Amino acid sequence: MLPFARVAIVGLGLIGSSVARAVRQTMPTVRLTGHDADPDVRAAAVALELCDDVADQAGAAVTDADLVILCVPVGAIGAVAAELAADLAEGVVVTDVGSCKASVARALAEVLPGVAIVPAHPVAGTERSGPEAGFATLFQGRWCILTPTEGSPPEAVERVAAFWGRMGAEVELMDPDHHDRVLAVTSHLPHLIAYTIVGTASDLEEVTRSEVIKYSAGGFRDFTRIAASDPVMWRDVFLSNREAVLDMLGRFSEDLSALSRAIRWGDGDALEELFTRTRAIRRAVVEQGQDDAREDFGRSHP
């Protein structure tokens, strides 16, 4: 049985358009409507045939839906939900795909009182943005974390879980605050650091930007991928998950100071001990299917 029959996707970027493609592939009889605030994105969505119908107004896209998925930057979720609140159907379930969950749960509860809300976060993505960047298998084998609140009806949680399971994701339930701390370390801090180092490297006087790019295969290029992620999405993530991000950043800075002290004092044993320990983490990531087992991420070699 299909968990939902009429799904509306609001926001048709990388994630929204991937959901659309995954629904088409795994639940082909679902009636799919969509909306994006950007007319160019709507035109692209029509050309790509992502949905049965792409509406110019968010309200028109959701009016008949039994599931509404908000795929917009987390800072915009409250405003977008408020805009379409009056058009929601009786019995609808509203969910999202945002990378922070406590702030999203608060924003949705405020503007959609009485509505069944199940905040969700599929831990998946690429460095690309926009409706052309999505693909149907983006969520396969990845985790989707649901963070139901006290007001989330258990039956709605089960249906949203089944929906993500259909698209190939593994589903986990988590407390919203714990989610925000876990993701602060596995996703937000890595992005923050990648953005910073790419900025640092491109702003040196004595090493030119063209040298940085030319010799990036020594490690730097790995960071540029993450630092190419959507600017508005990530601006909102850092502002919405501020406390957890700053806390993790503080711990990281402490560790970095300790390592820099070890380098200054020539403490090779401390360096080697850490570098041996981190190698084991990589092995676990690969063993648990969370990254490509092929060397160098499986990058193509001529």
Next chain:
Amino acid sequence: MLPFARVAIVGLGLIGSSVARAVRQTMPTVRLTGHDADPDVRAAAVALELCDDVADQAGAAVTDADLVILCVPVGAIGAVAAELAADLAEGVVVTDVGSCKASVARALAEVLPGVAIVPAHPVAGTERSGPEAGFATLFQGRWCILTPTEGSPPEAVERVAAFWGRMGAEVELMDPDHHDRVLAVTSHLPHLIAYTIVGTASDLEEVTRSEVIKYSAGGFRDFTRIAASDPVMWRDVFLSNREAVLDMLGRFSEDLSALSRAIRWGDGDALEELFTRTRAIRRAVVEQGQDDAREDFGRSHP
């Protein structure tokens, strides 16, 4: 014409064994000898048929060679060169593949007076180590930086350049100190940061290691690859290029503090401005052929 006819490789790990394979493929008539201090590595090299002859002593491997390539951790280069100095043939050229060049040039000049020395650094590698990890195309399309000193004969520099060109690398000449500053930012700092964040993430109380691994697809997994690199090699790099690494680390820390202040004060414009700028760097890295143009590094999606 072949730049060298008898090549000896000392150190048969990822890089040394890749050089052996590349020589076999691109200069098949070269007589290839090899040595590694580790008997298990020597046995593997024999089983893999990496060289015409694998010697138990470094001296025996180099005695007849017109090119000797030292492929050992930078901290060991001086001692290894001293060990084989007495066995070098008249007219030999000695080179290396180390990631720091000023300290290597000093160490080699000290223990090999009067020998033609051409320090080199192929900017290429993967997270794997050992003789099984190498492959013949590792250097194709990558840069190899030569840092000749005042004592390097121009003719020897030309031959080493031709040797790397044969294996598919682009060759560039650079001053050793400038090399060490460029690589501090494009390679050493990224590794230091990746090692640190993977260490930080695996040492939290409130987020378990298994959660970190499970949700690593949010960005963290990109860092684990680099943090799986060879511990001894990287220990030596940080100790040998200490000043430049600590200087770049200082600049990075300043930028990180500025970004953390922007998050604390909710300065979304500053965040978005940086994140937009870093996106352009990624584009340049891909356009200049220094990374896979396919999204997500070309990782396989089911």
